[in-house]
Amino acid sequence: MSQPRQGEAPLRSEHDIVLARQLVRKLTQELTFSLVDQTKMVTAASELARNALIYGRGGTMHWELVQRDAYRGLKLLFADQGPGIPDIGKAMTDGWTSGNGLGMGLSGAKRLVNEFNLDSQVGAGTRVTIVRWK
């Protein structure tokens, strides 16, 4: 296997969100995800990439093709060095937003994936890791 198993994409502009979506689409296709599973992962990535850009003032998306027993999956880490999230419980609530969004980004993204981990420190930044298994 000469294909890279992991990589990184910048999230510095709105165009980067589009590129991140396209990259996730390509990776989920390589993993032969079903169309619905591809769409869920791409949509979750779009929400989290936008969060990193708008609330985190830009960041990166790390990706990794992962394997556990017989299952293959895609792991994505969205990292920013923004202001962090003071109240994670509130941020994960449907309909709550500190910006002008719908407040569905974090909670919605969590429902679209198999594993979701949010780590945020005020003043240091936010890291969201998601995994979807085939």
Place this chain on the structure above:
Amino acid sequence: MERIPILRMGEFLLVTIQVDMHDQLALKLQDDLSNAIQRHAAKGVLIDISTLEMVDSFIGRMVADISGMGRILGAETVLVGMQPAVAITLVELGLSLPGVSTALNVERGMALLRRKILGVGDVTATAG
């Protein structure tokens, strides 16, 4: 500047979204559509998303906003052609697009618009 074309068909406006939109492009479309509704005194707007492979909360909100704004300007909006995988994902994401009329394809969307505008037949929020 990059923009999504708005076609005029009599009293209707037809928009076909064929590109993976970045956020500003979606906002621009919202702006262009409100101007076009007013300029042409349009009675209906049909938004075809049959080639869109993803609708996230930002695009979902844009569609809901266009629908609400159109209603205030006197135009009904119908969203047509959503792919099943997109619909499944949208609902799981938590967006059920309340207040947005939908139809399976352009033809049915047109029929729904006519019914809504002429006020005949069964005017429900959603047509199959």
